[in-house]
Every structure is written in structure tokens, then in C-alpha cells.
Amino acid sequence: MDFKKMYSFLEKLTRNNHKDWMDANRKEYHNVRDAYIKWLDEMNIKLAQIDPDYFNTPGKKAINRINNNLLYHPNKPIYKDHFGAGLDQESKQGDFYIHLGVEESFIGGGYWHPSSKTLKSIREAIDYNGEELLRILNKKSFSKMFGGLLIDNPLKTAPKGFSKDHPHIDLLRRKSFAVSYNLSRKEVQSPYFDAQVIEIYKELLPFRRYLNQATTV
Structure with missing residues (x-):
């Protein structure tokens, strides 16, 4: 996957965090998102090969929504500044979390x-x-x-x-x-x-x- 394109898209989204911009650039968003899902699918297979207890988590299930939950966080921008995903995900908590964003990128668990x-x-x-x-x-x-x-x-x-x-x-x-x-x-x-x-x-x-x-x- 071309992660440089992902970061480039997220930087533009952060500068233009509103629905009109997203609607005008939705094709680019879907291209980046689809590429990330494909990469997650590949990682899903690789991790399953090294862990016999791995919980199969296809990319579409692993990836988080890019929209913020404004119902509970009304002061947040409409869209997140990162792509988040949880592999080995039997439940939302306790998964293998991958966070790639403008401000920070990290991998975590627990x-x-x-x-x-x-x-x-x-x-x-x-x-x-x-x-x-x-x-x-x-x-x-x-x-x-x-x-x-x-x-x-x-x-x-x-x-x-x-x-x-x-x-x-x-x-x-x-x-x-x-x-x-x-x-x-x-x-x-x-x-x-x-x-x-x-x-x-x-x-x-x-x-x-x-x-x-x-x-x-």
C-alpha cells in the first residue's frame, strides 16, 4: 500500500474538515480506504499464520469509521484525522489496534x-x-x-x-x-x-x- 497517499489525503481532510469537501473528494477517500482495507486483509492472513488462536478479522470488519461520533462528542470535527483498525478482533476491546494519522501513528493493544x-x-x-x-x-x-x-x-x-x-x-x-x-x-x-x-x-x-x-x- 502507498501510505504516503494516505497521509496526504488525511492532511488535506484535516485542513478541509467539512462535508462539502469530502463529497467533492469522495473518490480519493474511497481509493485510499479500499487500499487500506486490502492491506488489512493481507495483514489478517499473515497474522493468522503465526498465531493459532488468531481471530479472523477481514479488513472491512477491522477498519473503523472515519466519521466522529458527534452525538457523544459534539465539539469534535466531523471527520477523524486518522485511519484506525482493530485486527484479531473478537470484540472491540482487547484487539490489535493500528492507528495511522496526521498527529500520531501507533500500534497498541490491551x-x-x-x-x-x-x-x-x-x-x-x-x-x-x-x-x-x-x-x-x-x-x-x-x-x-x-x-x-x-x-x-x-x-x-x-x-x-x-x-x-x-x-x-x-x-x-x-x-x-x-x-x-x-x-x-x-x-x-x-x-x-x-x-x-x-x-x-x-x-x-x-x-x-x-x-x-x-x-x-
């Missing part, structure tokens, strides 16, 4: 501000076997790639049902469990980008498996 039910399940898993999550987070290659969990706004005290002296209290106080790898445009536009995506997927897999197992048992 649960960002999950529902109270999901968060409770993750905390119960940490209570039962937090050592395994710490082992994953402290692995040298994982730490080098992602730099640790994304910063959120943790609870000031222990969550209900857990002691403030719990050995994993720092993890239990968290409201999100997610990591990301920031991408430069040079990386995205590199001929080695597909290989890089696969390496990031592999490094993320134990972390995502731990969380997804916690939320499905």
Missing part, C-alpha cells in the same frame, strides 16, 4: 478505560496471578518496545475488595491496561513496515492473551 465489569475481571486475574503479568511487563524486549503501561489516572487508594497492602496494589489501582508503540511516518512508509507490524504483534501477544483470558473466563 484495554483502555474498560467497563467496570471488564476491569473487575482484570483485577481478579492480577489478584490470582499478578506475578505473570509483571513477568510479561518486565521482559526486556517488551519494555524496550513499549516502555511500560500507558499512563492513566489510577485510584488513590485500593479498589473495593482489595487490601491497600496487596503485593500488586500498583497494578490493582490502575483503570487501564494498555501499551502502544509510536510509529514515525518513515517507519510506516518503509518497505519493511509489514515485518515490523508482525514483530510488534508477536511482542504484544503474551500481554494481550493474559488480559483476554482474564476477561473471558
Whole structure:
């Protein structure tokens, strides 16, 4: 895929974020979107070949709408400044998320501000076997790639049902469990980008498996 064309389209859309412009340039939008879906289809096949538990996610299912949800965010522009997609997507949360945009590009995984039910399940898993999550987070290659969990706004005290002296209290106080790898445009536009995506997927897999197992048992 020509990711340079994607970035070029998104830059123009950001400068002209209104329906009239989009209507006049809808052909270019569909060309870029279709190319991205094709690329996602290809990545879907490649990732399935390396992960026996991979959840088949065709590009059309993986890709997110480019329209912002103005019902809940009325102050946002009509259109997003990025193309987002979630592969290995059995549900919207916990997928392998790819975000390519004007302001930032990154690949991430985990649960960002999950529902109270999901968060409770993750905390119960940490209570039962937090050592395994710490082992994953402290692995040298994982730490080098992602730099640790994304910063959120943790609870000031222990969550209900857990002691403030719990050995994993720092993890239990968290409201999100997610990591990301920031991408430069040079990386995205590199001929080695597909290989890089696969390496990031592999490094993320134990972390995502731990969380997804916690939320499905």
C-alpha cells in the first residue's frame, strides 16, 4: 500500500474538515480506504499464520469509521484525522489496534478505560496471578518496545475488595491496561513496515492473551 497517499489525503481532510469537501473528494477517500482495507486483509492472513488462536478479522470488519461520533462528542470535527483498525478482533476491546494519522501513528493493544465489569475481571486475574503479568511487563524486549503501561489516572487508594497492602496494589489501582508503540511516518512508509507490524504483534501477544483470558473466563 502507498501510505504516503494516505497521509496526504488525511492532511488535506484535516485542513478541509467539512462535508462539502469530502463529497467533492469522495473518490480519493474511497481509493485510499479500499487500499487500506486490502492491506488489512493481507495483514489478517499473515497474522493468522503465526498465531493459532488468531481471530479472523477481514479488513472491512477491522477498519473503523472515519466519521466522529458527534452525538457523544459534539465539539469534535466531523471527520477523524486518522485511519484506525482493530485486527484479531473478537470484540472491540482487547484487539490489535493500528492507528495511522496526521498527529500520531501507533500500534497498541490491551484495554483502555474498560467497563467496570471488564476491569473487575482484570483485577481478579492480577489478584490470582499478578506475578505473570509483571513477568510479561518486565521482559526486556517488551519494555524496550513499549516502555511500560500507558499512563492513566489510577485510584488513590485500593479498589473495593482489595487490601491497600496487596503485593500488586500498583497494578490493582490502575483503570487501564494498555501499551502502544509510536510509529514515525518513515517507519510506516518503509518497505519493511509489514515485518515490523508482525514483530510488534508477536511482542504484544503474551500481554494481550493474559488480559483476554482474564476477561473471558
